Every structure is written in structure tokens, then in C-alpha cells.
Amino acid sequence: MAEKKVLVVDDEIHIIHVVAIKLRNNGYDVISAENGADAFELAREQQPDIVVTDFHMPVMTGLDLVRELRQNETTKDIPVIMLTARGFAIEDEQKEDLQISEFLSKPFSPKELLRSIEDILHEKAVMQRH
């Protein structure tokens, strides 16, 4: 089975670093970006299997990034996990509209993130088989 590709987006370089190590240790290919605009370009070019993005970022927020992804034909089906430091509740409608698979609040556990990625990719594979 080919390595699954994960795009990690966060303006905190330490977070990217730690998530990348965790995922690489578990057999994933990790690409990363520090802001939404770069991430969108990378997603279009490299077609990752899943995107893990921070919510609060300069230039383009995580939510804006997801909107962009959903509007583009080649990226519209990529599942997204959003990391957020704010204890805010995103509107359920928005969550459904943008098809955000999961919200993880910071501080998060890399183990938990890995489990979520695995679950979502497994579900996606099952869906595709059917």
C-alpha cells in the first residue's frame, strides 16, 4: 500500500515539526505549509489524502483554506481535521457545509490526532470500495 500523504498546516513551526515526526514514525508522508495560501497551492499540486490545519493563522484562516479547497474541483473531497486553540463552537451548519471531518482542540495529543487520521482515512477507503 502506498504511503498516505498528509498536509499539515500551522503557523507554529514546532507544531508542524512534532506532528510530522509522529506521522512519519507511523508510515505517513508529510508535507507542510505555514499559512493557508501556501497550503492551498500545495494541496492542488500534491493532492494529499488528508489535511490537518490550524484554525487561527495569518493571511488566510483555516476556515478560509477549507472554503478554497471545497471550491476547487481537484481538492473538494479531501478530508480535513481542524486544530483550534479557541474554545469556540463553530456553527454546525458551517461544519457540515465545509465537510470538516473533525475538530481537535489545542493542546492536542499527537496520538489522538494519529488515531483520528487513521479513522478518517479508513472510512474514506471503505466508502471508495463501495
Next chain:
Amino acid sequence: MLEAAKELGAVILKPARNLYGMGLHFAKSRKMAPLVTCVVLCSLFIGGLAEWSRRAVITKASSGISEHATSWGWGSIASISYVAAAVGVVLVCWHWSRLISELTSIARQLQDEQVNYIGPSNSDIINHLCEAVNDRFGKETDCKAQLERQIEDLQIQMQIFEKRGRDTEAIIYSIRDAVIVVDEFDNLLMANEAAGRLFNFDPGNSQHRPVCELISHLRPDSGENQLVDLLQQSRQGKIRNTRREITLSRNDELQTFDCVVSCMYEQKKQVSSVVAVLHDITREKEISQMKNDFVSSVCHELKTPLASITAYSEMLCDGEADDEKTRKEFYAVIQGQAQRLNRLIEDSLNISRIESGLTKVDKKPASLTILIEEQLQMIKNYAAEKNIEVIRDKPIVLDPVNVDRDMISQVIVNLLSNAIKYTPAGGSVRIQTDVDEPSGLVRVNITDTGVGIPDDEIERVFDKFYRVAANKGQAKGTGLGLNLVKQIVEKIHNGRVFATSKVGAGSTFGFELPLATAQMAKV
């Protein structure tokens, strides 16, 4: 002889005087008139009888029998009787004429409004009448006095009520909150100046005008229309107190008011008037929003380093760091993020203390030049590490300021370290001081050859937690350093901060402080 005559006189006069007194008493008595009338009638009867007897005697005499002496006797009796009757008639007439004249006098006195006492009279009957009238007079006088007292009390009460009314009106007019009072038909009863200003009408000339005309607005959902509806609903529903937040648009700005509407009741629980008081809570809401934003931002900012610490420590615990090098790298990240957390907490606390006015400020005369020199020594190594030249333009010796040394040192070090942080290796940081004696100011400029800040962001660099997006990767920061500078300079020292920049060419950050000499001159 003389004494004997006197005694004789007294003996004669005493019964005469007694007789006179009895006569007078009798004359005054109300029994006098009927008694005298009876005497007159009896006298006439006796007179008539005597006359008849005399004539019978004369007739007998003419028949031959001489009875001359008897006839004379009957004639005398008749004459005396007639005289007595005449005297009686005179007495009765005199008595009645006296009564009539006294009654006329009493009638005249009664016509005079000033008179409140009548009598006394010689006549018992009149005296009786006078007593009755005087009795009534007395009762009326008492009654009048009582009424007068009551009127006086009422007048005092009215004055008190009028004064209270005026005081209440004055209080309402002096209130800074807008107050509007409408009657049961929704017409304006009263409004103070604040209400007039808020809804743009003249409170003095708007009484009895429909309130919907005075404060309505074209937009159906406007705050003005909400207020009119609220007044009507409160009156119709007889709701004692209603509270609602109302937003009004004034000069392109939204103002929020805490609006309390209360109904005033008269008897039978009918609503007589409705009072609306509008308290401007725009500023309170802004402050509350700012506080919420600050707490929310602090929490967000605290979570960021905490997220790194949590993730890296979990990785270490789970043995995900394979080699010693990676482990050391992880430890360094944890240590760095813990320090960042500490800086954030310290800066947040400092800003919060300054904003709430709880900071202990210890202002003392100091030389700004010396404070800058001290900080330059502290930061020298950091600049050298980054290969950045720090240039101190000719220091001006006479720049005394009255400052909290620790706080101003922090301002200088924050600005210097920022300049070094965002300047690439090989660049320079220049610090210069200007004394503007006419304005009584000393100005410090710190100019770097760093990355610069875009025009649209320069205004926001002093905001809390604001970090220039493009330069975020250049250096670590809490986003609070420049805000702390602004708070210390502007809030604590009445100075001013400023910043200019050009992307790619560098930035100039600086501050102005009042010279201590100028402050002394002002005092």
C-alpha cells in the same frame, strides 16, 4: 334737724325707689304687654259698667227719686277706668314702638357683615333673640376659624407638593440619562434635555405631541420604533417595569442603551403615565467586549505554547524521539515554549495591571540618556550575536525626565530588541534622542534596517497580540511587547508612541516623554 329730714327723706324714697325698680322690671318683662292689655280691657269693662250704672241712676232720678250723689260716684269710676284704659293703650303703644325700633336696629346690625355680636337690649324678648343670634354667630365664627385653618393647611400642603414637583422636575432635567414621560394616549408629558438631544426635538415645545411623531424613525426595525412599541406595550399590558437593550444609530455610530420603562398607576389601577429612562451603555459594552477579547486572546495565546509542550512531552513519553539528538531538540522546544508561556503571563499581567490602574508607579527624576546607555549595555551581546551594528547618535546629556526607571527601561529594551530581532544579519540599529525644548519634550527614535512593516499594518502594531503576519516567522514574540510600550509611555507617563516603516527598508519606532523641566514649569 337736718339729719331727721334726711332720715325722713330716706324712709319716703326707699319704697318709691323700690316701686320704680319693680315698674322698670315689669316694663322690661315680656309679660308687660299682655298684662297691660288685660288691664286696658278690664278698665274699659269697668268704665262701661260704671257708665251704665250712672245712666240707670240718672233715669231713676228723672223719675223722681233723687240719687245725685250715687250718679256722681258711678261717673267718677267710669272716668277713672277710661283714663286707666287710655294710659294702658299708651303704654302698650310705647312698648311696641320700642320693640319695633330695637328690631329695626338689630336688622341693620345683621346686615353689616363685620358685626358678630348683637345686644344687649332692655327688652327680655329682644335679649332672648340677641342671645340666639349671638349663639349662632359664635358657632359660625368657630366654624369659619376651623375652615380657615384647614385652608391654610391645604395651602401649605399645596406649596410643599409644588416644591416637590419642581424639585422632581429639576432632578429629571439634571439626569444625564434620557427621560421621557408619556400620558395614557402616548402623548409626551415631559422629556429632559438629554432625551431632546438624543431624539432631536425641543423638550420645551413638544408637550402633548404624540411620542411616535417625536422619536419615530423611517426604518421599521430601528431602536426608535422599538422604544415607541415598548412604551405602548407597557401601557397596554400595564407592565410595571420592563427592561430592554435598544440600539440607536447616531452619526454613523451605533449606541446601545439600557432602556427601563415603568408604568405609573392612578386609582383603580389605571395607567396614568409611562416613564422611559435610557442609559447609555455603549462604553460599558465596549469595555466589556475588550475585556472578553483580551481574556479570549490571552487564552488562545497561552494555548499555543502549551500545545507544543503537551505534544512534545507526549512524544518523549511515548518514546517517539529515537535518538539523543531528537530528544535534546524536543527538550529545547519544551523549555523554549515554557519560557514563552511565562513571558506571556508576565506581559499579560503587566498590561492588565496598567490598564486597571493597579500598577505601583515609582516616578523619580532620571536622565533618559543614562537609561538608554544601561539598556544598550544589556543588549550589546545579543546584537553582536546577530552581527548587527548598534549606533548611538551623539547622546544629549540634558534630558531629565520624571519616570519610573524600571518601566522606561523596559520600553527601551523592548524597542531595541524588536529592532534587532527583525533586522537581518549585517544590518544596523540606530538610536537617537532629540530634545524639543519649546514643546517641553524629549523624543527617542530607534531606526533599523530590518524587514519593515506593510502600510496597512503599521497602525495596528501597538494592538494587543497583533503580530505582523509576514514577519511572524522572523522571530518569537508574544504580540504584547509593543502594547506594553504603548501603555507605559502613554498611560503612565503621558507621552506618545509612534512608528513609521517601509517594507524591505526598515522601521522607526519611538516615543516622546515630557521633559521634567517642562513639568516643573507647569507646576
